[in-house]
Amino acid sequence: MKKVVILQSNYIPWKGYFDLIKAADEFILYDEVQYTKNDWRNRNKIKSPSGLHWLAIPAKQEFLAQRILDTKVMDDRWRKKHFQTIRQFYAKANCFASEIEFVEDLYATCAFDSISEINYHFISRISDRLGITTKLSWSQEYGLIEGKTERLVDLVQKAGGTEYISGPAAKDYLDESLFDAAGIKVTWADYSGYAEYTQVHSPFVHGVSVLDLLINTGHEAKQYLKSVI
Numbered sequence: 001m002k003k004v005v006i007l008q009s010n011y012i013p014w015k016g017y018f019d020l021i022k023a024a025d026e027f028i029l030y031d032e033v034q035y036t037k038n039d040w041r042n043r044n045k046i047k048s049p050s051g052l053h054w055l056a057i058p059a060k061q062e063f064l065a066q067r068i069l070d071t072k073v074m075d076d077r078w079r080k081k082h083f084q085t086i087r088q089f090y091a092k093a094n095c096f097a098s099e100i101e102f103v104e105d106l107y108a109t110c111a112f113d114s115i116s117e118i119n120y121h122f123i124s125r126i127s128d129r130l131g132i133t134t135k136l137s138w139s140q141e142y143g144l145i146e147g148k149t150e151r152l153v154d155l156v157q158k159a160g161g162t163e164y165i166s167g168p169a170a171k172d173y174l175d176e177s178l179f180d181a182a183g184i185k186v187t188w189a190d191y192s193g194y195a196e197y198t199q200v201h202s203p204f205v206h207g208v209s210v211l212d213l214l215i216n217t218g219h220e221a222k223q224y225l226k227s228v229i
Helices: 015-023 078-089 096-108 115-129 148-158 168-172 176-181 210-224
Strands: 003-007 026-029 043-048 051-056 135-138 163-166 185-188
Touching (some): 043 078, 078 096, 096 115, 096 210, 163 168
Parallel strands (some): 003 026, 163 185
């Protein structure tokens, strides 16, 4: 049995994204698909004293059908700006002292001009920090066929998967019958039931970057992940 997840890369994703990685035997970054402006590909939210704050990488979209893996950064100064903002907003967090060096290194070593490579850098390093050992791969390693659901079935088959784990949002378009015909089980992730932790800024919000979890809880962060299936 092999569980596979296929999902676009996100910038400093929320904890639910890492639970999907943890639930899989192989997590395929689906960056051959169209880049969507002002989406999770190049931005995410953190907590600030005045509420939620967006951290956005300045990405260059030259045409509508541009793929995520072809999307480049317009200005490299974003790394310094994002880290300084995180350091400012989380200076009073419980585990700031133990985690800020790790976060600083994340940004200092992120010398890439591709959104895909930037996201992979953060996802892989943070996964290691959370003790997640799932294999990360790219859809371009396997190639894509035509068809929205057909290509997902094909990717799972090429990866040797027997089970496909999907986020709940895909229920609107995924054709489960195609997976059934290929002998692949479909399992839907469930993001309910997360425990709250102490955030430096109130009120509590679940749907923020995993960096919030790391800086607030430190080595206990993995205890706030859960099984999404």
